[in-house]
Amino acid sequence: MGEIGSAMDEKLLLELLAEAKLRGGGMILNVGEAPEVVVLSVEAYSALLAGKGTAHAPESLASLGTVPEQKTQTVLVTGGAGYIGGHVVRLLLDSGYKVVALDNLYTGRREHIPDGVTFIEGDVRDINLLRDVFAGYKIDAVAHLAALLEVGESVEKPFEYLDVNLLGTIKVLSAMQEAGVRRLLFSSTAAVYGSQSLVPIPELAVCEPNNPYGKSKLLAEKAVEYFTQCGELQATVFRYFNVAGKGAGLGVADTHHRSHLIPIVLDVARGSQEQLVVNGGDWGTPDGTCVRDYVHVLDIARAHAMALKAGVTEKFSIYNIGTGKGTSVHDVVQVATEVTGRMVPMQVGPRRAGDDSILVAGVDKIKKDLNFVTEHSTLEEIIRSSWAM
Numbered sequence: 001m002g003e004i005g006s007a008m009d010e011k012l013l014l015e016l017l018a019e020a021k022l023r024g025g026g027m028i029l030n031v032g033e034a035p036e037v038v039v040l041s042v043e044a045y046s047a048l049l050a051g052k053g054t055a056h057a058p059e060s061l062a063s064l065g066t067v068p069e070q071k072t073q074t075v076l077v078t079g080g081a082g083y084i085g086g087h088v089v090r091l092l093l094d095s096g097y098k099v100v101a102l103d104n105l106y107t108g109r110r111e112h113i114p115d116g117v118t119f120i121e122g123d124v125r126d127i128n129l130l131r132d133v134f135a136g137y138k139i140d141a142v143a144h145l146a147a148l149l150e151v152g153e154s155v156e157k158p159f160e161y162l163d164v165n166l167l168g169t170i171k172v173l174s175a176m177q178e179a180g181v182r183r184l185l186f187s188s189t190a191a192v193y194g195s196q197s198l199v200p201i202p203e204l205a206v207c208e209p210n211n212p213y214g215k216s217k218l219l220a221e222k223a224v225e226y227f228t229q230c231g232e233l234q235a236t237v238f239r240y241f242n243v244a245g246k247g248a249g250l251g252v253a254d255t256h257h258r259s260h261l262i263p264i265v266l267d268v269a270r271g272s273q274e275q276l277v278v279n280g281g282d283w284g285t286p287d288g289t290c291v292r293d294y295v296h297v298l299d300i301a302r303a304h305a306m307a308l309k310a311g312v313t314e315k316f317s318i319y320n321i322g323t324g325k326g327t328s329v330h331d332v333v334q335v336a337t338e339v340t341g342r343m344v345p346m347q348v349g350p351r352r353a354g355d356d357s358i359l360v361a362g363v364d365k366i367k368k369d370l371n372f373v374t375e376h377s378t379l380e381e382i383i384r385s386s387w388a389m
């Protein structure tokens with residue numbers, strides 16, 4: 001090559017580097033038949049110096065294409081022993097991430113944590129523990145799922161919900177800020193919306209939550225936004241709609257058998273609960289029962305993996321995750337009866353405090369920005385997967 005710096009050589013250098021990156025960070029140039037020159041990206045060269053690459057003399061371009069290894073990202077999943085957390089942990093592990101799961105096992109289960117994941121039993125409100133976790137593991141990103149999430153319970157224990165959902169989130173954000181960890185996926189909920197006149201509900205809707213659970217999560221979203229505005233944090237907030245279903249063979253169960261419709265309906269079909277008591281039949285919906293947007297837990301987990309992979313375009317963004325389709329309690333019971341071949345006796349009871357009438361996701365934004373559409377979220381697939389033992 002001629003003198004570096006001339007316009008011609010700079011163009012050549014850029015082409016070589018682009019080619020090297022395509023080949024995994026480096027390539028060999030032959031002079032005649034013999035390999036003579038190695039071109040490495042700075043990233044690849046630094047990794048090689050740090051001993052992370054495979055320091056053997058490659059015999060061919062193909063072998064050099066694997067040198068050095070891509071840096072493995074480590075994700076801290078709070079609430080990783082929970083129902084959704086357990087699925088997120090597995091998908092991230094399968095996608096090549098290292099995973100550290102933190103959970104106080106309040107509703108989570110130790111057996112939801114698969115081999116290969118570092119499990120830490122502890123509370124997200126324990127700032128010293130969080131400091132230890134960030135100091136002990138090189139965390140690149142956090143998926144913060146740990147929370148309390150029962151609407152009815154939140155009406156009875158509003159301050160506990162504020163404590164775990166807001167204070168716990170602020171502790172996680174503070175520890176991330178101190179440790180210089182910049183990337184956050186935050187689990188929020190459709191409950192932040194409250195009653196809305198425009199359905200499906202777009203992310204820009206003015207949030208007026210009807211229960212302490214939704215209020216505590218909305219406050220937590222504001223705290224996340226605050227850290228993105230005042231610090232280096234880059235956050236993606238996911239507002240999940242009604243999560244249900246199960247990943248086959250993962251051994252992760254839905255833990256919400258007292259409050260969430262689909263687990264209760266299937267318990268009734270199995271005979272382990274006597275009957276379904278419907279929370280109100282006078283909601284002003286087509287059949288009088290509440291309408292929700294059911295989304296398969298595998299689709300929720302996929303959205304997390306896709307957001308991590310996509311990187312960041314905005315410092316703070318909010319996405320609904322749902323299907324855009326509404327399903328009433330009667331619809332769920334009908335499909336459950338068809339899928340299970342069992343009767344689901346039901347009785348209409350009073351409305352539950354804090355409930356919303358209709359919650360259906362507007363899904364245009366997540367489709368446009370993350371190219372995300374649900375793949376597993378027909379009601380039949382959701383119920384069939386939950387029914388399978």
Ligand SMILES: NC(=O)c1ccc[n+]([C@@H]2O[C@H](COP(=O)([O-])OP(=O)(O)OC[C@H]3O[C@@H](n4cnc5c(N)ncnc54)[C@H](O)[C@@H]3O)[C@@H](O)[C@H]2O)c1
Pocket residue numbers: 078079080081082083084085102103104105106107108109122123124125144145146147148149164168187188189190239240241242243244255
């Ligand atoms: N399940 C749904 O339909 C749904 C809908 C919208 C949003 N979400 C959100 O998804 C997230 C996960 O919910 P899930 O359905 O898996 O519920 P889950 O109860 O199975 O999971 C929550 C996990 O957080 C853990 N946890 C609770 N308090 C903690 C604390 N102080 N410190 C550490 N760990 C703690 C629990 O032990 C549990 O493992 C929550 O943030 C929830 O608000 C869930």
